[in-house]
Amino acid sequence: MPVKISESYLNLLVSENRRLKEHSATSAITAEAEPPTESASTRAAAEAPDESNTSVRNPLIGDRAWFHRYDPSAPPIFIGEAACTAFATRFRRFLTGNNALPHIPRTQYVREENLATANATSVQWPSLQQARLLVKIALRQVGVIYHLVMRKSTSEKLEDIYRTGKFDCTINQCKFFALFAFGEAYSMRAEPSSGSRVPGTSYFARALSLVQMLPERTSITHLETLLLLSLFSYYLNRRNSALVLIGTAMRLGLSIGLNHNIPESQLIDPVERQHRIRIWWTIYTFDRMWGSKMGQPSQILDDDIHLDMPSNVSPSQLHDEQFSDTDHMTANINLARIVGETIAKLYSRRKYNETFLQRVQKLLKALRSWVETLPQHLRLNEDEPEMNHKHISSLHLAFNQCVILTTRPTLLHLLMKVNETPSSNTRTCDTISQPVLTLGEACIHAARHSHTLILTKFIHGSLPVFGYFHAHYLFSSALVLAMSSFLPIGSPSDQGAFETGLEVLHSMSENGNLAAAEFYHNLEQVKYCLDRYRGDKPRERQDRSTTTTTVGTSGSVPVSMTTAPTAPIMTSAAANATSGPGTTTTTTHATASGAIADAMVPAPTDALHLAPTGYTQASMPATTVPGFTTAMTFLEPTMQDFLAQSDFDLGLLHPVDTFMNDESLYTIHGL
16 A cells, blocks of 8 residues: 655655765764864874784774775775875875875876777787897896796797798787887887877787687796786786786686696706796786785785795806896895785784884894895996996885885874974974884985986986886885975985976876876875975974975976075086076986986085084985995994894884874775
């Protein structure tokens, strides 16, 4: 029997429902935007887990994950806490005081329709001479860093394909088209016909369309192709695709037991055995490294791997024909293992028996051991940094990024503490435990070192145009240097390094680098918030800020040099650029690079003595100090003291400060 309901009653229900929704939304916004009252703060402190309690969960992360705003037409995008863009959002929230400030979405990447367009073009095998060149370029540029294919066997297979005319084999076509993509990315400036700014996209799209993602029986060649496609996805700034491709390679590798040693009776050829071992460890390295870029967990535990480490094949000539340096690959694997542990122990929601500082200490001990046991031929040439080989500098940049990942949450906490009493930074530091200061200093050191390595490559023209990782490391270091510019343990002139990093990213973006375009836009927003933050601070805070002078341009890219007001340093380029009010000197790229190089010139000795209170010569920008080494972080007495402390001391005598238990730091509400 139908029930009659009056229209006025329905209208009353609708209005009441609307009122409740508005009230709920207003309460959520107010809770995020307004600081807690004294009673709320006291209550929160009482309810916060005791860091000395060994059963507490990771204090960095709240109970809720972080997503982009929900769109009914598509699933929300998960934001991993270890991602540098997520950290940039945390920093911007601190600068603006707005805990509801949204994350900047990623828009600069090659979309599926662009790949479809590129694949629709007539992608054919190139001439034999062109194919040889593209493969040689790919092996020289990426094969020296990662083991992706066997060098001699791959070149011989290419010759065989052209000699026999067997171009229709899908497996070979996928592998070599992926190699051709790398060859074009490192030898061309643009590929307009593909609809993408990145050369090699057409070859990549064709290989991706042909590769079988779910073969019932995989092959080593198929795994090689997945590795190549996963790596090239980063050149297109398709990070999610890269993770899916390496995840597929991992599962297929497990299906044929790559994580186990195969008996010699089943595979006698030592070269093939070594290739099998190295393919697995490349998959492992990519899994750990890719996950660290996005805050994603590792797909396999170290306890489930029962495989030998890479080794040399005898005779040495046979080894050198097929494989890259064994020590370099071993160092990459060990570093990837530490990176995976860092994501699990510091950025996950697992519960651990150790306290937060105990976990950080163990990670830093592992990093110290890594750098101390690094073979001599893999160490940086500090006297002539421009002479460092690509695979060596890339290894050290990855190491610095791992140090930054381990220490930068503490640096943000230190920034918050200093901000509480801006007129007495020295007294504030006296109230902060030495381990927190030590970790902050280590983070700044690693950022300065990475910044120097990348800037050196940029000045000498050896920075990859379309590569992802240099742009990523430059973005990560720039964020830390921006924080360092107004911290007592940092230096005001780190603001100059931040500005320089911004300009280098702009230049890379103008040349077509998609990752650099994303990071430049993100860093621009950081600079906007940073400028407003400095402008809103009292005069005594502004005295520690920096002044920027435009010294030249490269096309439409301004090149800036920043100096601290207390220690002005004027180069000849800066003097010429500031000869008149508003004067800007237009220069070529070489001149712009020279201006950036001037920003790296060591400050006069007298200028170091003019440092603000709380600064020492050792804490001034390390980019100007000769002999700046990767291991220097672990040579500091305070770091040695921190690493020598017992678990008891770190668990009880130095409890992690209250911010570590604040869910709002790494949890976003309303997104």
